[in-house]
Amino acid sequence: MSLFAGTGLIVKLVLALLIYFSVVSWAIIFYKFIQVHKANKESERFLAFFWQTKRFDAVSAQIDRFANSPLSILFTEAYNELKKLGEKVEESSDPNVINTDLGGVDNIARALRRATTSEITRLEKYLTFLATTGSTAPFIGLFGTVWGIMTSFKGIGETGSASLAVVAPGIAEALIATAIGLVAAIPAVMGYNHFQNKLRVLIAEMDNFSTELLNIVQRSFAKK
């Protein structure tokens, strides 16, 4: 604490900024950890349930159980679009058959793409803050250190003494800023890379599920 108390105004501001970065970064890391963990678990459970049930209306009845899975959102969007198409194609003899000539499957594909983009945006929310913290916090800390050392050397010049006892405390106080900058940046970079990796897996799962869903729609509902 004495090291913090002995620093100048600029270094104190730098330290406050870095502590803010660190606090928010850790909050985002906790939040994202829970969000991505839930998304992964519920996606696994949803896929198992989906392939086991094989009926869209049965899946839609249980969809709230998988609310945190992005795949459940994709299914919901596709299902809603399918229902809308079913209502519009009244001239068809079979109400369960979609006329692919009117672009019914394309409509569902577009709805799935939109839902995928929306889910990716939701899952990537706040990750930019982690990236910003990881890349700027060391430099902010370095700035604080350079400023602290400048002040320290100015003091040395004014006192006219350059002994280790005079130089060392100022340098130590200044180096605290770099240390705090690294303490803020390292978890942020690690968290960012971890969540980016997890999101890549989820995005691949969403793409695969979209393709599977379109295939099922094409096979089951569209007129050949």
Place this chain on the structure above:
Amino acid sequence: MTLTVKRREGNVSGMILLSISLHLLTILIINNGNLFHAKLHEAAPYYVDIINLPSISPTAPSTGSEPAPQPAPIVPAAHVAPAPKALPPPPAPAAMALPSKNSPASTAPTQEQLQREQREQDAKNFLERMGNLERGAEAKHQAAALAALQKKASQQTKGGPPAAAGTAPGSDYGAYIQSRLKDALAGNIVYRSQKPEAAVHLYIDKNGKLVRYVMTQPSTDKLFNSSVIKTIENAKNSFPPVPGGLPFDKLFVFGPQEVKH
């Protein structure tokens, strides 16, 4: 009817509170654990009494039948360190003190006790001689240093400005003050400009106490001015009383490397 998913999103503000408490806990641990304070493991100093070592004492008996010499007693550093100042002879170490009267051996002094007493006496004599020699050497050293200083001061006065004959009262004193200021200048001077110069008028009373000083012509370099003042403050305690018992005042011009008057 459109199908919707009721999603329960987590709360970021709750996570911020958790993060804040985690940071506070970390700071508390660091602060209480003194993680930033280096702990030095210092070895206990070991003192050796080189004067009372048995092999050094020139008069110590060394018979073959005598038991092995006792280890040198540990005494405080002040008694042992080769200090330049003359020290009074150290007291006899506790290890060599006479045994108490309660001891059964004290009733009839043995050969060993007699030898020990003899050694103790020899050591005392040796220390006294050493003390006298050290005091003599120190006195000689101080006399030589004083003579050199007086010679230097007289030479500086003779090489002064043409108007000064070196015989006027206080002229030697001015040179001496100049030399004191010059010595203090070396450790304090700091400047930013090329060739700063500051003129300071010093007023010293008959006892050598600096009464006041006036910077009649300050330099444009504030850092230099403050270092000149610091130089005077450091040097003022080394001013001796003015010869002749009169107050002294003189203008000194301070430069980066020298002091003129």
